[in-house]
Amino acid sequence: MVIPKTIHYCWFGEKEKPKVVKECIASWRKILVGYVIKEWNETNVDLSNPFVKYAYRQKKWAFVSDYIRLKILHTHGGIYLDTDMFFLKPIDSFLNNDLFVGAEEDRFISCGIIGAIPNHPFIQKGIERYDTMDLTNIEFHKITIPKILTASFRAYYNFYEKFDKLITIDKVLVCPKNYFYPYSYEDSEITNRYMDFRTSDTYAIHLWNKSWMDHSEFYYLKKRQYFKACKTAITNLSTGTEALNVKYVKMLGYSIKQSFKKK
DSSP: OOOOSEEEEEOOSSOOOOHHHHHHHHHHHHHSTTOEEEEEOTTTSOOOSHHHHHHHHTTOHHHHHHHHHHHHHHHHOEEEEOTTEEEOSOOGGGTTSSEEEEEEETTEEEEEEEEEOTTOHHHHHHHHHHHTOOOTTOOGGGSOHHHHHHHHHHHHHTOOSOOOSOEEETTEEEEOHHHHOSSOHHHHHHOSOGGGGOOTTOSEEEOOOOTTSOOOHHHHHHTTOHHHHHHHHHHHHHHTSSOOSHHHHHHHHHHHHHHTSOO
């Protein structure tokens, strides 16, 4: 069995798609020739799962999508894409795997792109994580899908090494970050020149549109909203969302510098 040539994506909240999303979807149509593209939204999705209902009430659309993408892939198979995944090269060569996914860094696999045959057992394990989740006082930054599926992957496949090279286990392919995530979240806070980060192995670039989260301290600094920046920084550091290290300080410095540039 091969992975079906169907592209799935989610769009919840009933808002118009921003320019970056439209450009990314246009890249799919251009590069992924012969694929069916299907949008999933409030009109064609069952939102009765307790986690989905909770996330939907909080208007955490990307967290709704986290669960729905797994249900869709388990039922139909195909390739799920985040709406901010910009394509550069065809991915037909990946379809002979039972499942493929990319690492966003050495420690975490991510799900901005994930392809699978129907009824894959690893996808089912991911669904079970959500089905058994305690919904009391959820802190969404602690339950992002990279954290959940990385933990599931390590437990299910007994794999505890870094995701720093091509890894194949039982017809499951994990690609290193340069395949789909050469442009990191930290990079996106510093520059929007994402094409500068592509390599010869890059098939697509995740643009970190960040629709799932509140604005960061870096965003507020660049917009000269310094009180909000300070408040957000204190919250993120106290909750462990961010760590006070050299990289974090450099990002703060760059954002402050950007705030003084003429608009």
